[in-house]
Amino acid sequence: MRVAAGYPGTPATEILQTLVRLDPDRRVYVEWSTNEKVALDLALGAAMGGARALAAMKHVGLNVAADTFMTAAYTGARAGLVIVSADDPGMHSSQNEQDNRLFARFARVPLLEPADSQEAHDFTLLAFELGERFDVPVLVRSTTRVSHARGVVRRAEVAAARAPRFERAPEKFVMLPGWARGRHRALLERLQALAAEVEESPLNRVELRDRRFGVVTSGIVYHYVREVLPEASVLKLGLSYPFPTRLVRRFAAEVERLLVVEELEPYLEADVRAAGVPVEGKAYFPRDGELSPDLVARGLERAGWPAPAPRPRHAAPATAGRPPVLCPGCPHVTPYLALRQMGAVVSGDIGCYTLAAMEPLRAMDTTVAMGSSIGMAAGLARSGGAAGPVVATIGDSTFLHAGLPALADAAYNGTRITVVILDNGTTAMTGGQAHPASGVTIRGDAAPALDLPALCRALGSGWVRVVDPYDLAGTRLALAEAVAQRGVSVVITNRPCVEMPVKVRDHPFAVDDAACTACQACMNLGCPSITWSDGWHTGRRKVQIDAATCTGCTVCAQTCAPGAIVPLAGWSGRA
Amino acid sequence: MSAGPSAARGNILLVGVGGQGVVLASAIVADVALRSGADVKQSEVHGMSQRGGMVSSHLRYGPAVASPLIEAGQADVVVATEWNEGLRALPYLRPGAPLVVNLHRVVPPGACRDRLAGRFGYPPLAVDALAREVGDVRACDALAIARRVGSPRALNSVLLGVLATLLPFPDAAWRAALAAHVPRGSAPANERAFEAGRALRWPEETWAQAAAAGPAPNGNEGLARGVPARLAVTEAWCKGRACGICVRACPERCLALDARDRLVVVRPEACTGCRLCELLCPDFAIAVQDACVEAR
Numbered sequence: 001m002r003v004a005a006g007y008p009g010t011p012a013t014e015i016l017q018t019l020v021r022l023d024p025d026r027r028v029y030v031e032w033s034t035n036e037k038v039a040l041d042l043a044l045g046a047a048m049g050g051a052r053a054l055a056a057m058k059h060v061g062l063n064v065a066a067d068t069f070m071t072a073a074y075t076g077a078r079a080g081l082v083i084v085s086a087d088d089p090g091m092h093s094s095q096n097e098q099d100n101r102l103f104a105r106f107a108r109v110p111l112l113e114p115a116d117s118q119e120a121h122d123f124t125l126l127a128f129e130l131g132e133r134f135d136v137p138v139l140v141r142s143t144t145r146v147s148h149a150r151g152v153v154r155r156a157e158v159a160a161a162r163a164p165r166f167e168r169a170p171e172k173f174v175m176l177p178g179w180a181r182g183r184h185r186a187l188l189e190r191l192q193a194l195a196a197e198v199e200e201s202p203l204n205r206v207e208l209r210d211r212r213f214g215v216v217t218s219g220i221v222y223h224y225v226r227e228v229l230p231e232a233s234v235l236k237l238g239l240s241y242p243f244p245t246r247l248v249r250r251f252a253a254e255v256e257r258l259l260v261v262e263e264l265e266p267y268l269e270a271d272v273r274a275a276g277v278p279v280e281g282k283a284y285f286p287r288d289g290e291l292s293p294d295l296v297a298r299g300l301e302r303a304g305w306p307a308p309a310p311r312p313r314h315a316a317p318a319t320a321g322r323p324p325v326l327c328p329g330c331p332h333v334t335p336y337l338a339l340r341q342m343g344a345v346v347s348g349d350i351g352c353y354t355l356a357a358m359e360p361l362r363a364m365d366t367t368v369a370m371g372s373s374i375g376m377a378a379g380l381a382r383s384g385g386a387a388g389p390v391v392a393t394i395g396d397s398t399f400l401h402a403g404l405p406a407l408a409d410a411a412y413n414g415t416r417i418t419v420v421i422l423d424n425g426t427t428a429m430t431g432g433q434a435h436p437a438s439g440v441t442i443r444g445d446a447a448p449a450l451d452l453p454a455l456c457r458a459l460g461s462g463w464v465r466v467v468d469p470y471d472l473a474g475t476r477l478a479l480a481e482a483v484a485q486r487g488v489s490v491v492i493t494n495r496p497c498v499e500m501p502v503k504v505r506d507h508p509f510a511v512d513d514a515a516c517t518a519c520q521a522c523m524n525l526g527c528p529s530i531t532w533s534d535g536w537h538t539g540r541r542k543v544q545i546d547a548a549t550c551t552g553c554t555v556c557a558q559t560c561a562p563g564a565i566v567p568l569a570g571w572s573g574r575a
Numbered sequence: 576m577s578a579g580p581s582a583a584r585g586n587i588l589l590v591g592v593g594g595q596g597v598v599l600a601s602a603i604v605a606d607v608a609l610r611s612g613a614d615v616k617q618s619e620v621h622g623m624s625q626r627g628g629m630v631s632s633h634l635r636y637g638p639a640v641a642s643p644l645i646e647a648g649q650a651d652v653v654v655a656t657e658w659n660e661g662l663r664a665l666p667y668l669r670p671g672a673p674l675v676v677n678l679h680r681v682v683p684p685g686a687c688r689d690r691l692a693g694r695f696g697y698p699p700l701a702v703d704a705l706a707r708e709v710g711d712v713r714a715c716d717a718l719a720i721a722r723r724v725g726s727p728r729a730l731n732s733v734l735l736g737v738l739a740t741l742l743p744f745p746d747a748a749w750r751a752a753l754a755a756h757v758p759r760g761s762a763p764a765n766e767r768a769f770e771a772g773r774a775l776r777w778p779e780e781t782w783a784q785a786a787a788a789g790p791a792p793n794g795n796e797g798l799a800r801g802v803p804a805r806l807a808v809t810e811a812w813c814k815g816r817a818c819g820i821c822v823r824a825c826p827e828r829c830l831a832l833d834a835r836d837r838l839v840v841v842r843p844e845a846c847t848g849c850r851l852c853e854l855l856c857p858d859f860a861i862a863v864q865d866a867c868v869e870a871r
């Protein structure tokens with residue numbers, strides 16, 4: 001492989017990061033792209049140029065890249081093009097749990113479903129080879145439990161790739177309608193050829209054991225089935241599009257009863273049925289959320305199959321919930337505090353700052369998809385139904401990902417909204433990846449840093465202001481002035497994320513217990529360094545600050561009317 | 576791979592809070608199992624952990640491992656780097672199996688939200704009650720022990736030392752795995768912390784800790800009011816929207832200005848009597864009537 005590109009997103013982020021770690025000699029060109037479509041465009045171009053290329057993204061990233069993806073199936077390339085989609089059943093950290101296996105069927109590209117770390121390695125290599133033989137991009141679909149797993153991996157020798165060479169072939173690479181029609185037919189022909197291949201592929205494995213129980217499955221669920229009903233016969237599908245119809249019929253003939261066990265959509269189930277084989281599946285297993293060995297066992301039980309009974313267990317004691325929260329000193333806090341106090345209608349976006357929708361800030365009214373905040377704010381403003389000023393809030397990485405066209409749109413059409421760009425210098429939510437305004441590349445090399453205020457002016461916003469979010473009064477004033485503007489106004493915050501790329505740790509604060517009137521104003525910031533102490537004041541809990549985690553942002557001190565929050569005495573820097 | 580207890584199999588669940596190094600600790604144990612000749616699978620959920628959420632890492636080893644997930648009642652040992660997370664993981668522990676738990680508390684802000692009653696939503700450090708339920712509880716203040724041997728950051732190595740006494744792996748594998756994973760400069764401190772954890776005596780240490788824990792900090796036996804305070808507003812003195820200071824300042828978001836620009840208490844049931852509105856009103860338009868007096 002020569003080229004790899006992607007945009008961060010859980011659980012796909014580690015793919016490119018691991019590649020960088022394992023390739024210190026820089027034999028592969030690796031980049032964080034501004035969004036998934038750019039990443040796929042880059043990979044497709046590289047593959048057309050004759051270099052093996054990979055694009056890695058989370059499941060929703062493929063929606064962004066779908067325009068290229070659907071037509072890349074027509075063009076194919078010269079060298080292997082692999083798209084890795086890391087799905088997130090159960091939505092551990094995603095806005096939806098779409099099943100991207102359907103994308104393979106939609107675009108009609110081969111689909112590989114690794115079940116563990118070793119297969120992730122092996123299948124990726126096979127995907128390049130398969131794609132080159134059939135001149136088609138290949139989708140490798142992983143899920144959180146495969147992506148965020150570790151296991152023993154034996155690395156294979158990779159044969160040296162051919163030297164890349166771009167050969168002109170406009171009939172293949174220029175999708176004018178006339179040429180695209182030909183390529184669509186070519187795709188259908190390639191599928192025919194592939195259909196024969198999948199019937200014989202070693203990736204699709206029949207394991208015959210007890211003939212009473214036949215299970216068709218794929219991915220991580222294979223291991224759950226093995227764990228729960230080891231005696232069952234299994235058809236494990238590693239290459240599941242095109243669907244191996246004849247193989248399934250043969251397997252069905254060997255077993256008494258057939259069940260499909262799969263996560264999310266009844267994807268394999270529909271194909272088995274289409275093959276004319278009587279089968280059951282989603283009647284016993286949930287169609288939403290993640291499966292687990294326990295859920296598989298309960299489903300088998302409902303189907304009337306033997307399954308281990310639930311194990312004896314300790315009762316769950318009362319515990320404190322622990323939802324994710326913004327870090328101590330997170331620069332995203334004050335804009336939301338101010339917006340809530342202004343009664344603004346806040347169109348939110350995706351990033352750490354989405355947590356401002358939760359208690360205690362509770363200052364976000366909508367969040368749907370990356371970059372949607374600005375367009376949706378324009379819609380809310382045009383609806384005439386918003387009681388307060390309409391404000392879009394968007395992170396720097398998200399703004400560059402998909403916010404630029406929407407800002408240009410609002411400025412062009414003179415829509416009265418305020419856009420707050422929460423510029424913390426990084427893509428924090430996914431672990432602090434660089435982006436075009438960060439000034440570094442994925443390999444840590446210096447890069448030109450995009451000038452956000454200049455960019456916003458260039459996109460047509462006549463009013464742009466940079467504020468220090470650690471200055472509560474200043475942030476309030478800037479926002480008040482911004483919402484009074486007639487067209488699009490932009491407020492950009494300028495404090496870095498306190499966690500990455502460097503940890504920001506300043507003089508910590510402490511609470512003067514005698515002065516604290518336990519009013520709880522500071523608690524409304526949601527700063528995790530502030531909790532209740534053992535002290536009381538007229539029936540309310542006093543508070544304390546954990547000096548070990550306080551970053552010294554000063555914001556709580558700005559909210560404390562009696563001035564009870566003061567710099568920690570005797571602090572002498574950190575060990 | 577060295578020959579070792581390759582027939583051994585086990586399920587180890589490590590839990591804690593984002594930033595505590597749970598995933599690294601789990602990688603060390605996985606390395607130990609690998610060096611001892613076992614197949615290992617590890618699965619972790621840490622999606623939002625950077626933001627102080629919970630982290631769990633499932634680690635299974637044996638001659639061959641299928642599913643990477645440990646199910647309820649299936650963990651042969653649970654190691655918790657934080658008290659509340661140890662309690663949360665309890666249903667995963669096989670009855671009769673040991674729980675290794677750090678007594679350090681990381682109180683989430685959400686545990687301090689019941690402002691009127693002042694009820695603290697974090698479970699008390701009831702070590703003896705836990706020991707009655709679980710049997711084999713190995714509770715220690717790993718942070719204090721790590722500090723004693725020189726580095727608070729080596730806290731997880733203390734717990735790994737405790738874990739080592741429960742697993743069949745050779746000493747050399749532990750040492751090699753520790754050295755391979757911790758930052759080079761901190762290797763000696765981690766080794767000392769590991770030794771300190773391994774030297775703890777059970778159940779003596781747990782009982783000593785139970786005695787030391789004493790009355791739970793942030794107990795709920797307090798001076799909570801339970802009843803809201805009441806506001807008296809002198810409408811003639813209030814400037815309404817032209818000011819609005821009290822509406823912005825109220826920590827409980829009790830106040831609003833209605834369509835006729837009159838101050839209304841929209842959430843009277845939430846008023847804690849903090850007096851911020853009274854203090855900050857420039858026109859003395861608000862008086863807080865509060866029967867609650869401090870009974871100190």
Ligand SMILES: Cc1ncc(C[n+]2csc(CCOP(=O)(O)OP(=O)(O)O)c2C)c(N)n1
Nearest residue numbers: 009060350351352395396397398427428429
């Ligand atoms: C289409 C899509 N790609 C990627 C993601 C994963 N993701 C969630 S938030 C985020 C970016 C957050 O960065 P930024 O906007 O700078 O906010 P921050 O987290 O730094 O506050 C990403 C990449 C996603 N949810 N959707």
Ligand code: SF4
Nearest residue numbers: 327330352428497498
């Ligand atoms: S990681 Fe950075 S941006 Fe995210 S909550 Fe923490 S400080 Fe804020």
Ligand code: SF4
Nearest residue numbers: 329527550553554556
């Ligand atoms: S100064 Fe206050 S708000 Fe800022 S991190 Fe410290 S305790 Fe939290």
Ligand code: SF4
Nearest residue numbers: 516517519520522560
């Ligand atoms: S804002 Fe000040 S007085 Fe009010 S609870 Fe916090 S520290 Fe105490």
Ligand code: SF4
Nearest residue numbers: 825846847849850852
């Ligand atoms: S006393 Fe005033 S500021 Fe305090 S909670 Fe009651 S209404 Fe709000």
